[in-house]
Amino acid sequence: MGTEFYESEHNALREVVRDFVAREVAPHLSSWDERRSIDRAVxxxxxxxxLLGLRTPEQYGGGGTSDYRFRCVVAEELARVGAASLASGLAINEDIVSSYLMALGTAEQKERWLPGMASGEIVTSIAMSEPGMGSDLRAIATTARREGDSWVLNGAKTFITNGFACDVVLVAARTGERDGRPTFSLILLPTDTPGFARGHKLKKLGLHAQDTAELFFDDARVPLGNLVGEEGRGFHHLTDRLPLERLSIGWRGLAAAEAAIEWTLAYTKQRKAFGKRVIDFQNTRFRLAELVTETEVTRGYLEAQVHRYNDGKLDATTAAKVKWWATELQNRVVDACLQLHGGYGYMEEYPISRAFADGRVQTIVGGTTEIMKEIIGRSLAN
Known part of the structure; x- marks a missing residue:
C-alpha cells in the first residue's frame, strides 16, 4: 500500500480498525455467512x-473530516480478512446515504438521522433498482404523489443492500413530469411506516452475509418534509453523487485484489508440490509478478483520484474509469489467485474462495462495466 498516500493520522486509525476487525469481525464471518445476515451489534x-460517520460533521456525532483516505483505510482492513459483505453494507451508510443527507438534507433531517448513523444505531439503505429496470435510472416506476401534507409512495424495489437491516430507506421515486418526461425525487422513508414491506431476502452467488432485499410500497405515507433535495431533481442528485459511489466501489475492488495477493503469497510460500514450494515454480512467480504490477499501477491511479475527490474535482467520467478498471482488475486478480491455490482455492475455508464469489458483483453494482465504458465513450465523442 502506498506509503506516501497515507499520513500519521491515517496510520493511527489503521491500528484502531485492525484491532476492531480482529475482535468484532473476523471471528464472526462464517456464522454471518451461514445466517445470511450481519449482527447489528457490529x-x-x-x-x-x-469508525462510522468519519465524514459526518462533529455536531452530529461524526468524525468531521472530509478526507476520504480515512474511509480507504477502513475498506482495506475489512478486505484483509475478506469481510466484503460488511464493507458493502457500511459503504451504503458512509459513502452514499450520509453524503446525500450532508449535501442536500434539511437541518431537521440531519439532526434526526446523522447522529444515529454515526453511532451505528441507525442503518440505512438506498432504493433505486427495480424489477426490470436494469441500469436505466430513467425507467424508475415507483411513484410518490402529494396528498395533503404527505408523500404517498407506491411501487417496488429490488437488489437493495441493507434491505432487511435498515431503519430508513432513501427512495428514488417518480413525482411528476417535465416536457413529457418523468421527473424524480428522493424521499426518506422510515421502515416502520405503514404500507412499507420487505419481501424475500434474496439468495446470491456471493456476499451471503449482506442482506439484500425486495422492498414494497403500498400507499406508504411520509411527511412532505422527508423530501431530500429539490422536488423533481432526483435524477440530477443521483448522478451528482455517483462519482463517490463509484470511487468507493473501485477502492474496495483494489483492496480486495491486494488482499488476494497477500493470501496467495503466503499460501504459495508454504504449500509444496513436486518437492518444492509452489512459489519456486517460474509460472507462479511470473503470474504473481503480473498481478502485483497491475495492482500497484492501479493503486497509483486510484490514489490520485482520491486526492481529486478530496479537492472536489472528481468528475463522473473519471469515476467511471476508476470503477470499471478496478473492479475488472479485482475479478482478474482473484481468479488468478484462486488458480494458484489449486484445489484448496475452491474450498470455502480459504478466504480466496469467498472473495471469488463476493467480488463477482463488483462489475455489475453501481453501474455495469458496459455502462461505465459508455459514459467514458460519450465523453470522447463530444
Missing amino acids: WTAAGKVG
Whole structure:
C-alpha cells in the first residue's frame, strides 16, 4: 500500500480498525455467512470506536473530516480478512446515504438521522433498482404523489443492500413530469411506516452475509418534509453523487485484489508440490509478478483520484474509469489467485474462495462495466 498516500493520522486509525476487525469481525464471518445476515451489534461496536460517520460533521456525532483516505483505510482492513459483505453494507451508510443527507438534507433531517448513523444505531439503505429496470435510472416506476401534507409512495424495489437491516430507506421515486418526461425525487422513508414491506431476502452467488432485499410500497405515507433535495431533481442528485459511489466501489475492488495477493503469497510460500514450494515454480512467480504490477499501477491511479475527490474535482467520467478498471482488475486478480491455490482455492475455508464469489458483483453494482465504458465513450465523442 502506498506509503506516501497515507499520513500519521491515517496510520493511527489503521491500528484502531485492525484491532476492531480482529475482535468484532473476523471471528464472526462464517456464522454471518451461514445466517445470511450481519449482527447489528457490529454496527454499534464500530460506532463506539469511531469508525462510522468519519465524514459526518462533529455536531452530529461524526468524525468531521472530509478526507476520504480515512474511509480507504477502513475498506482495506475489512478486505484483509475478506469481510466484503460488511464493507458493502457500511459503504451504503458512509459513502452514499450520509453524503446525500450532508449535501442536500434539511437541518431537521440531519439532526434526526446523522447522529444515529454515526453511532451505528441507525442503518440505512438506498432504493433505486427495480424489477426490470436494469441500469436505466430513467425507467424508475415507483411513484410518490402529494396528498395533503404527505408523500404517498407506491411501487417496488429490488437488489437493495441493507434491505432487511435498515431503519430508513432513501427512495428514488417518480413525482411528476417535465416536457413529457418523468421527473424524480428522493424521499426518506422510515421502515416502520405503514404500507412499507420487505419481501424475500434474496439468495446470491456471493456476499451471503449482506442482506439484500425486495422492498414494497403500498400507499406508504411520509411527511412532505422527508423530501431530500429539490422536488423533481432526483435524477440530477443521483448522478451528482455517483462519482463517490463509484470511487468507493473501485477502492474496495483494489483492496480486495491486494488482499488476494497477500493470501496467495503466503499460501504459495508454504504449500509444496513436486518437492518444492509452489512459489519456486517460474509460472507462479511470473503470474504473481503480473498481478502485483497491475495492482500497484492501479493503486497509483486510484490514489490520485482520491486526492481529486478530496479537492472536489472528481468528475463522473473519471469515476467511471476508476470503477470499471478496478473492479475488472479485482475479478482478474482473484481468479488468478484462486488458480494458484489449486484445489484448496475452491474450498470455502480459504478466504480466496469467498472473495471469488463476493467480488463477482463488483462489475455489475453501481453501474455495469458496459455502462461505465459508455459514459467514458460519450465523453470522447463530444
